Amino acid sequence: MIGCLPLHEEPLRRADIMASSSARIPSDKRFIIFFDFDETIVDETSDDMVVQAAPGHHLPGWLKDTYQPGRYNEYMQRVLAYLAEHGVTESDLRSIMEKIPATPGMLTLFQFLRARPSQDFEIVLVSDANTFFIESWLRRFGFRQLFHRIFTNPATFNKDGRLVMRPFHSHDCLRCPDNMCKQAIVRDYVARRTQERGRPYQRVFYVGDGANDFCPALSLGPRDIAFPRRDFPMHRLITETHEAMPGEFKAVTVPWASGEDVVKRLRKLVAE
Template identity: 80%
Template sequence: MNCFGSPPDKDALPARSRRPANNMAANTATPPSDRRFLIFFDFDETIVDESSDDVVVQAAPGQNLPNWLKDTYRPGHYNEYMQRVLAYLGEKGVTESAIRSVIEKIPASPGMLALFQFLRHRPPQDFEVVLVSDANTFFIESWLRRVGARQLFVRIFTNPATFDKDGRLVLRPFHSHSCPRCPDNMCKQVVVRDYVLRRTQERGRPFQRVFYVGDGANDFCPSLILGPRDIAFARRDYPMHRLITEIHEARPGEFKAVTVPWTSGEDVVERLRKHAEEK
């Protein structure tokens, strides 16, 4: 499958995107400084239509985890839980190829491959594309390379995951932070804020607009720092959309960005095309 050809409960444990030392996978070159727009993407239930952490369980014996392992989950410590899940898979002899196989089969969200194709075919000075996710490097790199989309992203910020000498996938937290809204291993607001600041300094000027495409509660946090010219693309009826709606109702004017709900990547394309054609 290649995306540039023909596209072939909030507190519930399985729903990763419904829970609220730095590492990143990145192209090493500094992005060009002439791009007009900066766009961030989440991964789970945004780029792909499922949670990759849920899907990897399909590689486990019987495609299920034992109850004793599920019972070790603590709210706010999902990364630690997934470290134990991946360690369990390794102990059961689940191979790198088996994990990659189930991850590569995750379907893209509706219209997402068309959105990637749109971004790829825009003039090079239009969009700088960044991924920020609470998944991990192995899942994300595997999936993006499978659909031919890896080169679209100039930076990928996520939890590092590498195979050790025994063939086990070892997951580590992305960073530590003090944000009370976010899981202890990643605050996307910190990532987005720092990246925008650094790129503004490198470029000598700000981007015309910043876009953020997400779905989950941990995508709400970075959207809080977007300005009135920026756009928060929130997947319709998912936690990010509900939280934005709630803040609009409870504290009008506090949320600055324009909110554009989406059900398909085509909804995002329509709005991006409009801004890209502005002079």
């Protein structure tokens, strides 16, 4: 059985805090759709883009050598400290984030969602980036208000002007990086909102690209839809699972190369 091990109480408490105001969300939504950020909404990895602000537009070897598998969040904390030590400011980082291009068709998808009747979609972002990077990009492109919730690593500037990033939570999932299990977030949020609404959503959608988007997609049911970016790790892992363990991955799989591919499928579903 593929999936997450039981969770500690700590990440559930963090999720409680992050979703504490969810009672204010209208409860008449038909569908809930989750989005990843890096290489899903934006066509780059935001963590990689900040390297443009480093001296010579690259990081020193000694810093890159400190990366350990599963501990990327800790590595990025060191990268951000290095950038601050070399004079990189909040304005510099925001400017870089605002220039990251959207993935093909993603703005069309957002415009479609924004134009839908209010009862159709509850829209949530789940990302291993951080609050500053995501908020900077969404506000620049005018889509911040589209998202009912954003679950990501907290990041704030300290008195010295350094962006300090913290892990979102801890967990026991062996598949995910130490600081974030997206399946834990998705399962907890859907369960909470279903209880608050008094009924389930008609369908749950998940739009992603990476290996860490495969884990939350495993929690989807047979009426739900996983939208993996075509030929990216999430898509490959779903394909491999179908081949190795038929029936293990339950959701309908709709690969996408453009956000317009997602729009086409959603148009059919909202018309049902």
